[in-house]
């Protein structure tokens with residue numbers, strides 16, 4: 001998505017060799033007009049799919065997921081994260097280890113909001129090592145819901161998440177694909 005790549009080039013900051021900071025429009029301050037365009041782009045990419053609902057993870061997945069939900073006219077459910085060891089009853093849940101942040105979170109969705117046979121689209125802001133999406137897949141499996149595809153705003157193609165999802169046979173659509181962040185340079189995959 002050209003608009004997004006341009007914005008990443010303009011505002012993205014590289015930390016170390018593998019972190020892209022985009023807190024001016026996605027991860028802290030949010031640009032609603034860009035999110036609207038992102039939602040429309042996802043809706044176009046998944047126009048041929050039957051989708052009942054979108055699943056994402058708090059907090060940074062919510063903005064792009066809500067705009068995709070607006071464009072596709074479906075509700076959006078975000079998994080809540082919980083650091084405590086005990087889980088409430090009546091939730092689907094998964095443990096998710098973050099390589100980036102080196103913490104494990106429980107991710108959970110109230111069973112009222114995800115039912116058997118629902119067709120779900122997963123949306124997230126970043127795809128790095130794939131752990132967040134794996135957590136959502138685990139939750140969907142518990143609920144006997146069907147994951148029809150995965151939509152990602154920014155994929156770091158040099159990390160292993162993309163490959164893991166491909167190996168599972170999932171359709172993954174990423175609006176920006178980053179080939180490398182070496183030498184503080186943002187290099188996109190050629191499309």
Ligand code: G4P
Pocket residue numbers: 018019020021022027057058059060061097098099100101125126127128129130131132133156161
């Ligand atoms: P994974 O889900 O693909 O395995 O990613 P990982 O655990 O490594 O990432 C953990 C958190 O860090 C996620 O946010 C993810 O979106 C974010 N993240 C990963 N790589 C980058 C990056 O290069 N830049 C930015 N800005 N974020 C990155 P989270 O913990 O779920 O936090 P939240 O922001 O959604 O609350």
Ligand code: NA
Pocket residue numbers: 057058059060061124125126132
């Ligand atoms: Na995220």
Ligand code: NA
Pocket residue numbers: 027060125126
């Ligand atoms: Na994040």
